[in-house]
Amino acid sequence: MQPDTATAYGTVSRILHWLMAAGFAYMLFTVAAWSYDEDYFSLIDNHKSVGFLLLVLIVLRLLWAALNFSRRPHGNLLVKLGHLALYALMLAVPVVAMIRQYGSARGTLEVFGVPLVPGAAEKIEWMTQLGGQWHGDLGWILFVLAAGHIVMAVVHQLKGEKIINRMAGPRR
Numbered sequence: 001m002q003p004d005t006a007t008a009y010g011t012v013s014r015i016l017h018w019l020m021a022a023g024f025a026y027m028l029f030t031v032a033a034w035s036y037d038e039d040y041f042s043l044i045d046n047h048k049s050v051g052f053l054l055l056v057l058i059v060l061r062l063l064w065a066a067l068n069f070s071r072r073p074h075g076n077l078l079v080k081l082g083h084l085a086l087y088a089l090m091l092a093v094p095v096v097a098m099i100r101q102y103g104s105a106r107g108t109l110e111v112f113g114v115p116l117v118p119g120a121a122e123k124i125e126w127m128t129q130l131g132g133q134w135h136g137d138l139g140w141i142l143f144v145l146a147a148g149h150i151v152m153a154v155v156h157q158l159k160g161e162k163i164i165n166r167m168a169g170p171r172r
């Protein structure tokens with residue numbers, strides 16, 4: 001297991017980054033599918049399960065980032081702000097969804113078929129409104145920001161700065 005260093009992310013950071021990137025790609029797939037044809041709203045249980053898993057992973061990732069902050073690669077201010085915005089949205093989007101889930105009094109949330117998170121006994125208006133207002137919009141903003149992040153990583157790589165090597169490939 002490699003630790004984070006000033007020139008490359010270590011094993012745990014890489015696993016969290018790529019596992020979550022795959023998770024968010026799946027989230028985009030589900031919302032794109034039901035935006036295209038509402039019959040695909042049948043994917044909502046999977047959306048909730050993977051979304052809950054992403055919430056657990058982002059909490060671990062934030063702790064890991066804080067613990068390793070001083071030894072990680074450091075970009076300029078814009079890069080730092082970009083990563084900060086991604087972290088904030090990766091946390092806020094599922095948190096707001098879980099608040100709505102609880103307040104909508106739909107019973108216990110099943111995560112991959114396992115009853116896990118209880119719901120309120122009666123509907124709690126502010127919780128459902130918070131989710132209704134913010135979850136979808138913030139989710140779309142997250143997808144746009146992530147797309148910008150990917151484009152910038154590829155642009156820097158092509159310009160010869162080899163930035164993707166920090167998150168993939170051999171460590172020097």
Ligand code: HEM
Nearest residue numbers: 027031047048051052054093094097098101135136139140
């Ligand atoms: C973790 C990352 C998540 C992302 C990126 C995400 C993203 C999104 C987006 C973009 C939409 C709007 C789709 C549209 O415009 O039709 C949406 C809808 C929805 N999401 Fe999520 N979601 C996440 C997690 C969750 C979780 C944890 C739950 C519930 C436990 C949830 C429940 C819902 C529901 C019920 C809808 C349909 C109602 C609405 O549009 O707000 N999501 N999600």
Ligand code: HEM
Nearest residue numbers: 017021024073075079083086087146150153163164166167
């Ligand atoms: C093909 C997809 C992706 C590529 C090629 C990619 C590439 C990279 C690279 C090269 C870094 C290191 C940047 C640096 O140190 O300056 C990085 C870090 C980061 N990426 Fe991505 N990324 C991808 C997908 C995503 C997605 C989907 C998200 C979030 C939704 C994301 C969030 C982050 C964050 C928050 C960091 C900071 C370090 C960390 O917490 O792991 N990335 N990414």
